[in-house]
Amino acid sequence: MSLVLAAIFPVFALLVLGNVARRSGFLPDSFWQEAEKGTYYVLFPALLVGRLATAEMDFASAGTVLLLAALTPLLASVLAFLAASLLRLNGADFTSFYQGSIRFNTYIGLAVVAAAFPASALTLAAIVVAVMIPLVNVLCIGVFAYFTAGQMRLLPLLVSILRNPLIMASLLGIALNLLPFAIPEVVLKVLEKLGQMALPMGLLAVGAGLRLQALQASGAPLFVASVAKLLLLPALVFGLCAWWQVGELEQAVLVTFAALPTASSAYILARQLGGNAAMMAVLITGETLFGMLTLPLVLLAII
Incomplete structure (x- = not known):
């Protein structure tokens, strides 16, 4: 228990600190907008490229991780549709409920993995991110297209998915890993320094984006989505990992990402x-x- 708390307390402390800094006015909204932009387009891509470019890839085990990472949002979709049938949501409400049930906060996920597991787990997490982000976005776009009766242009949105900096960084990192020559050490050092800023800055920005006053309008959708997303989904993914007999570290990373709250985006x-x-x-x-x-x-259940 103490090990889990020691790993996860700094993550949540940064979330709280970011929220307090924004609410107190110490750092204005304009700062947080630029900080989130810099984290999303520079710091996190640098972290992913650096990790994947230097990782010792085990493509045999990576294949199973890829498959289970793809199954996770599909399971979340099934849970979302089943839960929504009980809540009887209209189209607009369901699109938001669906996003709350299927999206995951990448910043929190990578921070928890980095704090709670060995260093190699962050490479596995980068692979999971590379699979889940595009799939989740495609599924969400499909739901919006169906429930908003064609009020959106699909092609620009699909292009934006392909241009997602985290996806591009993951692909670049894997490509660099496959090169027959070593990447210059000075380049890796720059990526390392940028990547070290990614997790704390990302968590501060997530905390700053929380709107506590919004909870005054909470109700059944929040309770149902939270139970499905934060408890049922990780339990199902845990069962899949056990059935597939994946390694303990792979299982820990996959279950952690299944247990994440939805994304601010x-x-x-x-x-x-x-x-x-x-x-x-x-x-x-x-x-x-x-x-x-x-x-x-x-984390107590999987560590």
Whole structure:
């Protein structure tokens, strides 16, 4: 228990610190917008490229990780549709509920993996991210296209998925890993220094983005989405990993990513594509807060 708390406490402490810094006005909203942009486009890609470019790839085990990483959002989709049938949500509400059930916060996931598991786990996490981000985005776009009756242009959105900096960084890192010559040490040092800033800055930005006042409008969708996303999904993924007999470290990384709260970026999509933005704000904040309670429990079960 003490090991889990020691690993996860700094993660949640940075979330709280980011929220306090924004709410107090010590750092204005304009700072957080630029900080999140720099983290998303520079720091996290540098972390992924550096890790994947220098990793010792075990392509045999990586294949199983790829498959299970792809199955995770599909399982989340099944849970979302089953839960939504009980809640009887309208189209706009369901698109936000779906995002709350299937998206995952990459920043929190990588930070928890880096803190709780051996260094090699971060490479596995980068592979999981490279698979899950495009698949989750495609699934969400499909749901929006169906429930918003064609009020969106699919091609630009699909292009934006392919141009996602985290996906591009993952592909670049794998490509560099396969080169027949070593990457210059000075380049790796630059990537390492940038990558070291990614996790703390990303967590501070996530914390700053939480809107606690949104919880005043919470209700059944938040409770159902939180139970499905933070408890049922990791339990199902744990069962799949046991059935597939994957390694303990691979299982730990996959279950951790299955247990993550939804991503802050879901609010922007809900607002732009006709979803229920108010519900999305509730789900993002509520799941992140509930995740502070459920993630330690999940880690206790898998460590």
